[in-house]
Amino acid sequence: MADRASSPGRNLDSFDRAILRIVQRDNKTPQRSIAEAVNLSTAAVQRRIAAMEKAGIILRNVAIVDPDAISLAITAIVEVHLVDERSATVDRAKALFRAAPEVQQCYYVTGGTSFVLVIHSPDMRSYEAVTRRLFAENESVASFRSLLALDRVKADMEMVIP
CATH class of the missing domain: 1.10.10.10 (Winged helix-like DNA-binding domain superfamily/Winged helix DNA-binding domain)
Known part of the structure; x- marks a missing residue:
């Protein structure tokens, strides 16, 4: 992109x-x-x-799939803290997160956290494997924190267009 x-x-x-x-x-x-x-x-x-x-205003035409319908029971919002914010470190993290199929959304953010990700997994065992691969075994990641969603109150991609 x-x-x-x-x-x-x-x-x-x-x-x-x-x-x-x-x-x-x-x-x-x-x-x-x-x-x-x-x-x-x-x-x-x-x-x-x-x-x-x-012009890139319309990025893609996609179907929005219900995670429950395809047995993705775990939705995690993950805060990732990198070891440093050097361009090379950030770029490596962006490439890794972009390439991970389990990562539905990824944002490079301010406020003390480096990235916020939304990850879907079928179960906790799979989620643990993802966290090991993306975070625990990644020398660029200082720490991460998982917030597990109890209920999907709203999940919409529609933008408010003024």
């Missing part, structure tokens, strides 16, 4: 924002339905969506 901070992006007008509100709720909405909802032609909607994909 490209570094979004250096991506040129593009200015979004009210039509783009309306289209984004619809497709982020359901990216299978037919373009003719989107066109009717935002008062544009289907061809104009198609061009705008393609332009937003090319």
Whole structure:
């Protein structure tokens, strides 16, 4: 994935924002339905969506899967503290966490913690194996703390679009 901070992006007008509100709720909405909802032609909607994909505004079109439905019983939010914040150390950690399939989300953060990760595992034995591989056996990690979710109150990827 490209570094979004250096991506040129593009200015979004009210039509783009309306289209984004619809497709982020359901990216299978037919373009003719989107066109009717935002008062544009289907061809104009198609061009705008393609332009937003090319500009990196729309990153991917995915299905959001219920972890319980695929037997991922453990959801952990993990705080990771690196041994130092040198660029090479941070870059290695980013690459490792990005490549780990169990890591659903990863954020490089401020406030005394280096990273916050969301990890899904089928059971505690699997989760322990992940923590050993990513944290305990990693010389770049000074410490980590796991917060196990008791209930998924809200898990949504929809952005509020002004």
